[in-house]
Amino acid sequence: MKINFDYLNSISKISEETFEELQSISKLKRIPAGTQIIKLDEMTSKIYMLVYGVIRCYISTESGKEFNKSFYLPTSFVGSLTALREKKPSFFTFETLTDCKVYEVDYYELMKLCESNLVLKDLHNNILGMLYTQYEKRLVELISMDATKRYLELRKENPNIDELISQYHIASFLGITAVQLSRIRKKIGVVNIC
Numbered sequence: 001m002k003i004n005f006d007y008l009n010s011i012s013k014i015s016e017e018t019f020e021e022l023q024s025i026s027k028l029k030r031i032p033a034g035t036q037i038i039k040l041d042e043m044t045s046k047i048y049m050l051v052y053g054v055i056r057c058y059i060s061t062e063s064g065k066e067f068n069k070s071f072y073l074p075t076s077f078v079g080s081l082t083a084l085r086e087k088k089p090s091f092f093t094f095e096t097l098t099d100c101k102v103y104e105v106d107y108y109e110l111m112k113l114c115e116s117n118l119v120l121k122d123l124h125n126n127i128l129g130m131l132y133t134q135y136e137k138r139l140v141e142l143i144s145m146d147a148t149k150r151y152l153e154l155r156k157e158n159p160n161i162d163e164l165i166s167q168y169h170i171a172s173f174l175g176i177t178a179v180q181l182s183r184i185r186k187k188i189g190v191v192n193i194c
Contacts, residue, residue: 012123026103028136038094047079069175
């Protein structure tokens with residue numbers, strides 16, 4: 001638990017009492033690979049702090065084609081924020097790609113705690129700011145970089161990404177086909193792993 005306290009403290013200074021309040025509404029869960037923790041069109045009340053494993057967030061077309069929006073690696077906050085804040089069904093599916101360990105928190109219980117605990121409210125706001133910054137960075141990459149540069153940026157942020165996530169999922173995240181990714185990897189000298 002100390003590592004989780006230290007991680008949250010790196011985002012916003014919290015006391016041990018505040019951390020204990022968070023623990024009181026959190027459940028540590030082990031989730032097997034291939035589990036949809038949030039389904040498309042599902043009303044959800046949960047958010048997760050991923051401490052082990054890999055989760056993807058994707059959207060499906062009517063024809064069944066999947067497009068990966070995000071990958072979550074430890075330590076990340078995972079959830080359908082728009083669905084939670086607007087109390088609407090999720091636009092996305094969140095699926096474990098590996099066996100995972102997460103802390104599951106009821107978002108609405110967390111919001112109640114934030115009303116009475118300003119330190120926790122600051123932590124929540126700082127996490128939202130962090131998530132928005134990540135979203136904005138991803139948007140800039142999609143608009144301004146070609147697929148090779150996006151792949152190199154992904155590898156820079158996650159050096160072992162090729163060992164963790166299949167080529168198919170990486171290609172979907174980059175907005176290209178697996179064949180195109182294979183060509184990019186060959187061109188830059190990356191050995192096929194998955």
